[in-house]
Amino acid sequence: MNVESRTNSHPELLARSQLDSNRFGLIIHRGTLEKVDERALLRELIANQVDVAILRLPAGSAGRLQKLSKYGMPPIHADTLVYYQVALESYEPRPLRNQDIAFSIATPSDMAEVEHLVEATFDGYVSHYHANPYLDRTDILAGYAEWAAGYLTDTEGRITWVARRDGNIVAFASCAFDASTDLCEGVLYGVHPDHAGGGLYGDLIRHTQTEFRKRGFQLMKVSTQVWNLAVQKVWAREGFSLTRAFDTVHINAMLSAGEALVDKSLVFSAEQVAQFAEVSGDCNPVHLDDEAARAAGFASRITHGMLAGAELSRIFGTEVPGPGTLFLRSDFIFMRPIHCGAPHRLRIRYLSEVEQGGHIPAVATIHDDRQNLCLLSYCDLLKRPPT
Numbered sequence: 001m002n003v004e005s006r007t008n009s010h011p012e013l014l015a016r017s018q019l020d021s022n023r024f025g026l027i028i029h030r031g032t033l034e035k036v037d038e039r040a041l042l043r044e045l046i047a048n049q050v051d052v053a054i055l056r057l058p059a060g061s062a063g064r065l066q067k068l069s070k071y072g073m074p075p076i077h078a079d080t081l082v083y084y085q086v087a088l089e090s091y092e093p094r095p096l097r098n099q100d101i102a103f104s105i106a107t108p109s110d111m112a113e114v115e116h117l118v119e120a121t122f123d124g125y126v127s128h129y130h131a132n133p134y135l136d137r138t139d140i141l142a143g144y145a146e147w148a149a150g151y152l153t154d155t156e157g158r159i160t161w162v163a164r165r166d167g168n169i170v171a172f173a174s175c176a177f178d179a180s181t182d183l184c185e186g187v188l189y190g191v192h193p194d195h196a197g198g199g200l201y202g203d204l205i206r207h208t209q210t211e212f213r214k215r216g217f218q219l220m221k222v223s224t225q226v227w228n229l230a231v232q233k234v235w236a237r238e239g240f241s242l243t244r245a246f247d248t249v250h251i252n253a254m255l256s257a258g259e260a261l262v263d264k265s266l267v268f269s270a271e272q273v274a275q276f277a278e279v280s281g282d283c284n285p286v287h288l289d290d291e292a293a294r295a296a297g298f299a300s301r302i303t304h305g306m307l308a309g310a311e312l313s314r315i316f317g318t319e320v321p322g323p324g325t326l327f328l329r330s331d332f333i334f335m336r337p338i339h340c341g342a343p344h345r346l347r348i349r350y351l352s353e354v355e356q357g358g359h360i361p362a363v364a365t366i367h368d369d370r371q372n373l374c375l376l377s378y379c380d381l382l383k384r385p386p387t
Contacts, residue, residue: 026051036064049256059245072331072378076250078128084240085221091239093209097199106152106160113169115145121190128248170195173204184212186222205238261320262348268303276307302337321354321383329380336374343369357383
């Protein structure tokens with residue numbers, strides 16, 4: 001099955017997230033899909049060597065991605081995101097409750113204080129990133145600080161307000177806006193835990209509503225995970241209503257991650273194929289006779305798929321990780337046939353430290369001489385310590 005063919009007329013479904021990629025040391029792409037075409041998505045993942053795809057789909061449609069499981073990429077339902085909005089042209093924000101709070105537009109000089117506030121506010125907060133075992137928890141928290149910092153720079157369409165009490169920043173509101181559409185968004189709100197309660201979070205909402213209304217914006221939206229009921233109650237009290245919901249799904253393709261400790265040419269000879277047929281009992285003519293293979297639609301005879309599996313087992317047990325390795329599990333996904341006598345390239349990447357032993361995930365690929373992906377294999381190994 002050819003899943004790699006594509007033309008330039010196909011629109012990109014995903015875009016690389018440079019912030020996420022830098023933060024987690026992986027190639028991470030993101031996209032919002034109204035419809036699911038798993039074959040087109042798979043083609044794009046392979047073409048861009050994506051490690052993690054973060055997808056948003058209309059709530060209730062994430063199950064359509066389950067077809068990716070047959071390619072060794074089972075989707076992870078990471079969260080459900082809910083959107084609320086309020087029509088500012090017809091809604092009058094209520095007065096602030098906390099009269100001792102002073103609001104101002106943040107400047108780069110506030111960055112260190114805001115980053116410290118973000119760390120205190122979001123420590124322990126569970127987001128869609130936490131559903132993915134490949135994403136480091138420390139990097140997730142640092143990501144929120146980086147996210148907020150991006151709204152303190154002089155960038156068109158971004159602004160952060162900070163709330164001070166006794167001269168100290170105790171809350172912030174990072175927002176985005178688009179003057180051409182009269183649409184604004186509350187992106188990231190935070191209140192220091194020592195100042196939670198007393199209506200300070202509600203005042204963040206009221207202040208941003210008021211400021212954007214003064215500027216002539218007509219529609220404001222906010223979003224959060226569906227489990228985060230506390231903020232949704234505040235939004236409802238402040239005139240917002242639920243409008244949309246999206247499922248967030250992670251696909252761990254892991255097509256470039258890890259250390260490549262095996263990279264070698266690979267040719268399965270007619271003699272090897274014949275020997276494997278004898279040992280396995282699989283004497284299907286497509287493996288042994290060119291004419292039979294051509295009659296079945298192949299250019300020439302093809303190797304047994306498990307002959308490639310045997311080569312992986314040999315490497316795992318004798319080379320890398322080496323003796324003491326147990327081959328626990330593997331998904332073999334054959335994208336194209338592996339032809340007998342033809343040159344191929346075998347690469348194996350290990351997703352954890354081989355020297356440390358224990359559980360070692362690995363990803364193996366076999367490409368033909370035209371760089372077409374023939375085999376994609378996700379493997380789980382166990383390296384026992386020497387006795």
